[in-house]
């Protein structure tokens with residue numbers, strides 16, 4: 001039977017990583033995969049995570065199963081971290097899931113129960129797994145305009161025009177903050193206009209928040225989404241702890257479903273737990289247990305928040321330095337948008353040929369759509385990168 005399989009497409013970002021590893025040049029720079037890197041190019045374990053691991057090791061007395069929906073402290077702390085007090089706690093059903101990807105998967109599964117004929121609306125461009133997962137689960141998908149290459153900002157008119165095509169019962173995927181791959185984000189007013197439209201069209205919003213704390217701050221990054229949540233009778237949120245807790249491989253995420261009232265939330269909660277049972281039964285515990293320890297301990301939480309803030313500021317410094325270096329190198333303000341973008345990524349607006357020249361001629365590894373992983377430039381890598389960009393770009 002296996003002869004029916006066709007070879008799976010290689011992941012372009014992981015492929016880029018392999019080329020990088022094989023490159024013997026000493027001054028090569030890896031701006032591919034989206035992981036935080038410090039000045040030494042390392043992806044560190046956060047100190048609060050290390051301390052929570054020591055505590056967990058000392059205090060955990062059993063590896064027996066927990067609740068099907070996951071650890072209650074984790075889920076409640078995540079609800080507060082992401083939604084604040086925008087929505088009454090008894091209106092929110094929560095589910096521990098393996099990473100933000102697992103949370104998204106479970107929410108798409110939940111959407112299948114609500115409306116298998118829904119079209120899932122995804123920004124153009126977006127993180128590729130949104131469309132891939134929605135299609136894999138049998139949904140139709142549509143793209144909405146998002147990025148304006150002329151300004152490297154959001155094409156909000158285009159976005160609103162495309163979203164006029166949404167039908168009642170569809171789902172709209174939004175990035176909560178730090179848009180991947182562009183780095184261009186919606187303003188408060190734009191979130192409000194989208195919320196008006198979603199209410200008018202009777203569409204289910206699914207907010208994917210994978211970078212809370214990497215943009216303007218832990219609270220600031222959630223604020224627009226919370227305002228939307230406070231106005232919506234029903235909404236879904238997928239949160240990831242991969243980046244802001246640095247728990248990538250431990251697979252920690254939380255799916256949240258806001259229901260119109262407590263009774264509906266109770267029914268939803270039971271259905272979410274069943275979805276865990278149907279897919280993988282219990283979500284992995286270790287990473288979520290660490291997040292629960294950190295968020296419910298004032299000292300560890302303060303330490304985590306301080307380290308996260310340091311990471312955020314380091315990324316902002318890279319943005320400012322890169323924009324300035326490119327101003328000098330190109331004698332133009334063309335790349336100033338880099339300091340307006342937020343999060344781990346910026347789309348530079350280079351052609352695939354220019355991206356290839358960066359790699360072949362200069363040893364600078366950038367994703368094909370010219371997305372750079374901003375923290376990959378810390379530790380003195382801004383200047384050589386700006387020089388290489390100025391040599392390949394026609395500015």
Ligand code: PMP
Pocket residue numbers: 034098099100101102127175180208209210240241242248252253
């Ligand atoms: N959403 C977006 C937009 C992302 O960029 C990512 C990570 N690349 C995720 C969700 C999920 O990440 P993870 O499954 O590793 O938590």
